Amino acid sequence: MPASIAVLDVIKRFQMRGSEVLALDQVRLKLDAGRFGAIIGPSGCGKSTLLRMVADLFEPTDGRIDIGGAPPSRLRREHAIGFVFQSPTLLPWRTVIDNVRLPLRIAGISESNAPRKPTDLIDLVGLKGFEQALPGQLSGGMQQRAAIARALVMNPQVLLLDEPFGALDEITRQRLNTELLRIWAESGTTALLVTHSIAEAVFMADRVFVMSPRPGRIETTIEVDLPRPRTLGMMSTPSFHAIEGAVRGALFAHEAPEAPEAGAAAGAKLQ
Amino acid sequence: MRRLPVFWLPLVTAVLLLVVAEIAQRSGLFPITVAAPSQVWQVLVGNPRLFGETVVPTLQAALIGYLCAAAAALAAASVASLIAPAWTPIYRFGVALSSIPLTATTPLLVVWIGNGLSTRVLIAALASYFPILVGAMQGFRAFESTSAELFHVLSASPLQRLRLLVIPASLPLLFAGLKIAAPSAILGTILAEWAGAERGLGVLMIYALGAFDVPKVWFAVTASCLLAAAVYALAAAIEMRVVRWQAATVLED
Incomplete structure (x- = not known):
C-alpha cells in the first residue's frame, strides 16, 4: 500500500x-x-x-x-521505507542477490514470505545473470540498480x-x-x-x-x-x-x- | 592467479637467498661468521631431536601468546567501539604497552614470574598485541557512514548491525594487524627464551653463540625466520578464505 x-x-x-x-x-x-x-x-x-x-x-x-x-x-x-542513497551503499562482501535480500534478513522474513521476490526484482532492474556477482565487479550504474532492487524488496510504502x-x-x-x-x-x-x-x-x-x-x-x-x-x-x-x-x-x-x-x-x- | 604468489612468494624468496648464500660461502665471499646453508642443514640432519627441542617449544609459546594477544585486542577493541569514552584510553594504553622496551623488562619478568611457559607466552603476547589492537580498532569503524544510515533505515538491531556490517567491514584491517603481529610473536618468544628458558630457539642461540658454533647460530636464525614467515602465511591464508571480496575484478563497465 x-x-x-x-x-x-x-x-x-x-x-x-x-x-x-x-x-x-x-x-x-x-x-x-x-x-x-x-x-x-x-x-x-x-x-x-x-x-x-x-x-x-x-x-x-x-x-x-x-x-x-x-x-x-x-x-x-x-x-x-525504501531508501536509495547517492552512493550505492552495497555491502561489498555480499553478492548482488544477498544485498537485495539484506532487508529481508534484517526484518527476519524468509524468502518464500518476501513481499517481493529478490530474483524478480533483479530481473526488473535488469541485473539478471549478475545475481552471484560481487558489487565490486559491477559498474556504478549496475550497483545503483541493485540498490534500487534492495529498496523495493520489502514493497515499501x-x-x-x-x-x-x-x-x-x-x-x-x-x-x-x-x-x-x-x-x-x-x-x-x-x-x-x-x-x-x-x-x-x-x-x-x-x-x-x-x-x-x-x-x-x-x-x-x-x-x-x-x-x-x-x-x-x-x-x-x-x-x-x-x-x-x-x-x-x-x-x-x-x-x-x-x-x-x-x-x-x-x-x-x-x- | 592471485593465490599462488601470496602463499609461495616468501618461500621462493627464502630458497633463492639460500642458494645465493651457499654459492657466496663456498666461493669465500663471506667471512667465517656466516655459515653455508648446507652446514646449517647438517645441524638439523645430524641431530633431528634439535627440532623438537628448539622449534617446537618456540612455536608453541609464540602461537599461544599470539592467540592470547588476538583475544585481548579484540575484546579491548570491542569495548572501545561500544563505549565511546573508552576509545582513547584503550588506544593510549596500547601505545604505552607497545613502547615498553621488552629487552630490558623481559629479564625482570623472568625473575618475577619464573622461566616457565607463561612468561614466554606473556612476552609473545605483549610483542604482538598492539598491531592487532590497531587493526581491530580501525577496522571496527571502517564501515561507510551511509551503510550505517542504511542499517538505521532498515531498522536493524545493534546485534544485526554488528554481525552484518561492523565485523565484516573490519576484516581487511583486522587481518592487516594480525599479519603484522605474527612475526612479532616469534621474536617476542625468542627474546623471552634469551632471558631464561630450558628449551627453544632463543636458548639454542645463547648456547651456540657461547660455543662459537656458527652453523648452529645460523640454524636458529633460519628457523626463527621460517617460523615467523609460517605464522604470517597462516594469517594470510585465513584472510584469503575469509576476505574474498577484495579479490573482485570488474566484470562489466
Missing part, C-alpha cells in the same frame, strides 16, 4: 561549533499516495536533510512529518531517492531515470526524489517542490501534468520547456536579473 507524505511546518536546526544553524525553515510539502515527487534546490539548501527526516534518520526540531497518517519512526520500524544517479554520467543517468520510472510505475509506491537537475525533476515527477537556499524553504510547488509513461521525446516538447522554465524561474526568483553584458556580472558573482 503506497502512503501519502505530508511535511508540516518542519524546522530543523543544527548545532555547529557552538552556534546554531537554521537548516530548514517552516517546510511544508504534500504528496498524495502513489505519486512521484521531486525536491529540487541548490547545494546546501537542506533537501537531503529533509529526505533523511522523512526516512527517520533525523528528527525535526519542530513541526511534524506524517506518512500515511503515521510518524516516520513507525514506518521505519515496520520496514516500510514510500521510496525515497537521494540523487540516486548523481554520480553517474549523463547518458547512463538518462537511461536509468527512464527505467526508474518504469520500475516505480510497476511498484505502485509513492516516490520522493531529491535532485539538483531541473530537467530530471520535471521528467520524473508529478509534483516538483522548489527549495530556496539556506535556510531551506519550499519556495513553490509546481504540478507537472505531462502524461505517463514519460518518454525522452517529451523532453523536447514546448510544454516540457514551459514547466522547466517555471521551475527555473522559481529557483532563481530572488536573484538579481543578470545584465546583458553577462560576462563581467557573472565573473563578479563567482567571487
Whole structure:
C-alpha cells in the first residue's frame, strides 16, 4: 500500500561549533499516495536533510512529518521505507542477490514470505545473470540498480531517492531515470526524489517542490501534468520547456536579473 | 592467479637467498661468521631431536601468546567501539604497552614470574598485541557512514548491525594487524627464551653463540625466520578464505 507524505511546518536546526544553524525553515510539502515527487534546490539548501527526516534518520526540531497518517519512526520500524542513497551503499562482501535480500534478513522474513521476490526484482532492474556477482565487479550504474532492487524488496510504502544517479554520467543517468520510472510505475509506491537537475525533476515527477537556499524553504510547488509513461521525446516538447522554465524561474526568483553584458556580472558573482 | 604468489612468494624468496648464500660461502665471499646453508642443514640432519627441542617449544609459546594477544585486542577493541569514552584510553594504553622496551623488562619478568611457559607466552603476547589492537580498532569503524544510515533505515538491531556490517567491514584491517603481529610473536618468544628458558630457539642461540658454533647460530636464525614467515602465511591464508571480496575484478563497465 503506497502512503501519502505530508511535511508540516518542519524546522530543523543544527548545532555547529557552538552556534546554531537554521537548516530548514517552516517546510511544508504534500504528496498524495502513489505519486512521484521531486525536491529540487541548490547545494546546501537542506533537501537531503529533509529526505533523511522523512526516512527517520533525523528528527525535526519542530513541526511534524506524517506518512500515511503515521510518524516516520513507525514506518521505519515496520520496514516500510525504501531508501536509495547517492552512493550505492552495497555491502561489498555480499553478492548482488544477498544485498537485495539484506532487508529481508534484517526484518527476519524468509524468502518464500518476501513481499517481493529478490530474483524478480533483479530481473526488473535488469541485473539478471549478475545475481552471484560481487558489487565490486559491477559498474556504478549496475550497483545503483541493485540498490534500487534492495529498496523495493520489502514493497515499501514510500521510496525515497537521494540523487540516486548523481554520480553517474549523463547518458547512463538518462537511461536509468527512464527505467526508474518504469520500475516505480510497476511498484505502485509513492516516490520522493531529491535532485539538483531541473530537467530530471520535471521528467520524473508529478509534483516538483522548489527549495530556496539556506535556510531551506519550499519556495513553490509546481504540478507537472505531462502524461505517463514519460518518454525522452517529451523532453523536447514546448510544454516540457514551459514547466522547466517555471521551475527555473522559481529557483532563481530572488536573484538579481543578470545584465546583458553577462560576462563581467557573472565573473563578479563567482567571487 | 592471485593465490599462488601470496602463499609461495616468501618461500621462493627464502630458497633463492639460500642458494645465493651457499654459492657466496663456498666461493669465500663471506667471512667465517656466516655459515653455508648446507652446514646449517647438517645441524638439523645430524641431530633431528634439535627440532623438537628448539622449534617446537618456540612455536608453541609464540602461537599461544599470539592467540592470547588476538583475544585481548579484540575484546579491548570491542569495548572501545561500544563505549565511546573508552576509545582513547584503550588506544593510549596500547601505545604505552607497545613502547615498553621488552629487552630490558623481559629479564625482570623472568625473575618475577619464573622461566616457565607463561612468561614466554606473556612476552609473545605483549610483542604482538598492539598491531592487532590497531587493526581491530580501525577496522571496527571502517564501515561507510551511509551503510550505517542504511542499517538505521532498515531498522536493524545493534546485534544485526554488528554481525552484518561492523565485523565484516573490519576484516581487511583486522587481518592487516594480525599479519603484522605474527612475526612479532616469534621474536617476542625468542627474546623471552634469551632471558631464561630450558628449551627453544632463543636458548639454542645463547648456547651456540657461547660455543662459537656458527652453523648452529645460523640454524636458529633460519628457523626463527621460517617460523615467523609460517605464522604470517597462516594469517594470510585465513584472510584469503575469509576476505574474498577484495579479490573482485570488474566484470562489466
